Amino acid sequence: MSTNPKAPTESDTPTNAEKPPEQWTTGDESMTGAQASYLKTLSEEAGEPFDSNLTKAEASRRIDELQSRTGRGRDH
Secondary structure, eight states: OOOOTTSOOTTTSOOTTTSOGGGOTTTTSBOOHHHHHHHHHHHHHHTOOOOTTOBHHHHHHHHHHHHHHHOTTTTO
C-alpha cells in the first residue's frame, strides 16, 4: 500500500505550540491555570501588574514579552 506524497503528514501539520497565538482555535478562551500562575510570577519579577482577564492567546504573548524582559525562558 502506498501513501499519497501530497497528503500532509502529522509532522507537516503545525500544532498550537507552533502556530501564532492569534491562529489558535482556543485562543479566545480564558487563560489556563498554568498560564495564570506563570504570568503572575513573571509579572511580579518584572514589576508589572498582573491581568487575570487575559485570553490564552493574550497570555501567551504577554508571557513571551515578560520572559524577554526578565531573562526567564531563554534556555528553552
